[in-house]
Amino acid sequence: MEDEKKDNLALQCLLDIVEKIYGYDFHEYANASLRRRVTGFMLDHKFDTYLQLADRLLYDEGLFEVFLRQMSITVTEMFRDPEFYKSFRENIIPKLKTYPYIKVWHAGCATGEEVFSMAILLHEEGFLDRATIYATDFNQVALECAKTGIYDASNVKQYIENYNKAGGTSGLSEYYTSSYNAVKLRDFLKRRITFANHNLAVDRSFGEMNVILCRNVLIYFNKNLQNQVLKLFRDSLCHKGYLCLGSKETLRFTEVENDFEVVDEKYRIYQRKS
Amino acid sequence: MSNCFEAIVIGASSGGLEAFYKIFSKFHEDFSIPIFLVQHIKEGSDNYYVQHINRASSLDVLEAVDKIKINRGKAYVAPPGYHLLVEDKTSLSLSADPRVNFSRPSIDVLFDSAAHVYKDKVIGVLLTGANSDGALGIKKIHDLGGYTIVQNPETALSSEMPRSALAITKVDEVLELDQIASRLNQLDGGNNVK
Numbered sequence: 014m015e016d017e018k019k020d021n022l023a024l025q026c027l028l029d030i031v032e033k034i035y036g037y038d039f040h041e042y043a044n045a046s047l048r049r050r051v052t053g054f055m056l057d058h059k060f061d062t063y064l065q066l067a068d069r070l071l072y073d074e075g076l077f078e079v080f081l082r083q084m085s086i087t088v089t090e091m092f093r094d095p096e097f098y099k100s101f102r103e104n105i106i107p108k109l110k111t112y113p114y115i116k117v118w119h120a121g122c123a124t125g126e127e128v129f130s131m132a133i134l135l136h137e138e139g140f141l142d143r144a145t146i147y148a149t150d151f152n153q154v155a156l157e158c159a160k161t162g163i164y165d166a167s168n169v170k171q172y173i174e175n176y177n178k179a180g181g182t183s184g185l186s187e188y189y190t191s192s193y194n195a196v197k198l199r200d201f202l203k204r205r206i207t208f209a210n211h212n213l214a215v216d217r218s219f220g221e222m223n224v225i226l227c228r229n230v231l232i233y234f235n236k237n238l239q240n241q242v243l244k245l246f247r248d249s250l251c252h253k254g255y256l257c258l259g260s261k262e263t264l265r266f267t268e269v270e271n272d273f274e275v276v277d278e279k280y281r282i283y284q285r286k287s
Numbered sequence: 288m289s290n291c292f293e294a295i296v297i298g299a300s301s302g303g304l305e306a307f308y309k310i311f312s313k314f315h316e317d318f319s320i321p322i323f324l325v326q327h328i329k330e331g332s333d334n335y336y337v338q339h340i341n342r343a344s345s346l347d348v349l350e351a352v353d354k355i356k357i358n359r360g361k362a363y364v365a366p367p368g369y370h371l372l373v374e375d376k377t378s379l380s381l382s383a384d385p386r387v388n389f390s391r392p393s394i395d396v397l398f399d400s401a402a403h404v405y406k407d408k409v410i411g412v413l414l415t416g417a418n419s420d421g422a423l424g425i426k427k428i429h430d431l432g433g434y435t436i437v438q439n440p441e442t443a444l445s446s447e448m449p450r451s452a453l454a455i456t457k458v459d460e461v462l463e464l465d466q467i468a469s470r471l472n473q474l475d476g477g478n479n480v481k
């Protein structure tokens with residue numbers, strides 16, 4: 014057998030153990046970035062081979078927690094891709110306003126910056142009280158951080174810039190209080206948000222949504238899992254519901270392409286046909 | 288070494304836009320090896336430079352989206368704010384993982400993934416730049432049998448990047464910017480190396 018195949022076998026073995034023991038399934042993650050994250054973890058923790066790591070993970074729950082955090086990259090920001098929020102405000106909000114009540118699902122919300130951005134946008138449109146926002150991720154540590162709504166002050170300058178470009182109608186500073194090195198988002202923004210642990214690779218639908226945002230999460234999945242998750246989204250959207258992806262993710266060439274209308278290809282906003 | 292290269296990866300930082308422009312305007316008409324490219328660029332930039340290079344080139348130069356199919360005769364550019372990786376021989380993937388060498392996209396990330404997938408069937412080219420991203424990537428390509436070309440640091444707009452690569456790897460060729468396109472044309476055209 015070639016070395017390459019053996020190497021793959023060892024990695025699969027590691028992923029099997031992680032799945033069987035801890036219930037997290039990484040088999041269908043995108044190969045290249047998965048490999049990079051696993052080998053990065055091995056370097057940091059001084060493992061020479063996949064099997065050495067697998068062997069330790071068999072019994073060491075503490076190490077698994079650290080491993081899991083490395084596998085779930087939570088890089089995010091408030092009003093990431095400001096033009097997306099602008100397009101959402103202009104193209105989607107007027108349509109949503111025709112509903113008495115809407116449900117929004119942020120799948121893979123990481124530490125919550127995206128969720129608070131949406132809450133601010135809905136608030137500025139006078140619409141927050143008519144919305145329920147579900148914010149889910151499979152990384153519990155990130156979720157706990159999201160629940161606090163407390164963020165490092167060093168990023169705020171960037172967030173303000175984003176907010177302004179996103180067409181914010183007030184000032185971002187209206188929405189947080191500052192202390193020392195941190196800012197805390199105001200509590201009223203949280204009133205309509207429910208945070209929950211949800212694994213897109215294994216868990217089921219979340220009920221009927223008007224809007225699903227899943228941004229910069231699908232890039233971590235292979236084509237197969239992408240299609241599986243996209244079908245979950247399609248089936249979780251109400252008639253004419255909206256799906257929003259990350260700025261470099263597209264429905265083109267996926268198995269659900271024909272089930273959606275393109276609202277804004279540049280900013281990846283799609284609408285379920287029926 | 289035989290001529291059947293299946294991919295070219297190119298990376299640059301400061302001075303890169305001009306360098307890419309020069310190289311891409313000189314590719315021959317039917318250049319066929321797919322090219323993957325990382326230029327360090329501020330996050331949130333638009334893709335004006337992709338269009339700029341595209342207009343100068345006979346190749347179809349485009350910004351990559353996630354899981355985009357690899358086609359011959361095309362060049363795929365890493366979008367600002369995302370790492371570009373070779374997923375397998377048919378597709379590319381993106382990641383929003385943390386910066387590597389303070390960079391996202393990072394040249395090391397692309398080169399490493401390309402070496403892993405293509406082994407001795409890839410050509411790695413490292414150009415001008417004022418940091419050391421790409422040095423480990425070039426080494427990886429070299430170690431797995433790929434062909435490596437580094438721009439001459441003496442005449443590069445910024446010398447640190449090519450210099451860092453040369454410090455840790457005995458690359459196949461050190462070339463002037465002007466020579467790189469014609470060399471790649473040769474390698475594409477099926478002329479044997481060595």
Ligand SMILES: C[S@@+](CC[C@H](N)C(=O)[O-])C[C@H]1O[C@@H](n2cnc3c(N)ncnc32)[C@H](O)[C@@H]1O
Pocket residue numbers: 085086087088089090093120121122123124127149150151152155211212213214227228229230233259383
């Ligand atoms: C790069 S962040 C994206 C955050 C935010 N949506 C944004 O675009 O800024 C990716 C998130 O996806 C989550 N994720 C990865 N795999 C997941 C899965 N199988 N189920 C749920 N969340 C997942 C990670 O934990 C991480 O928080």
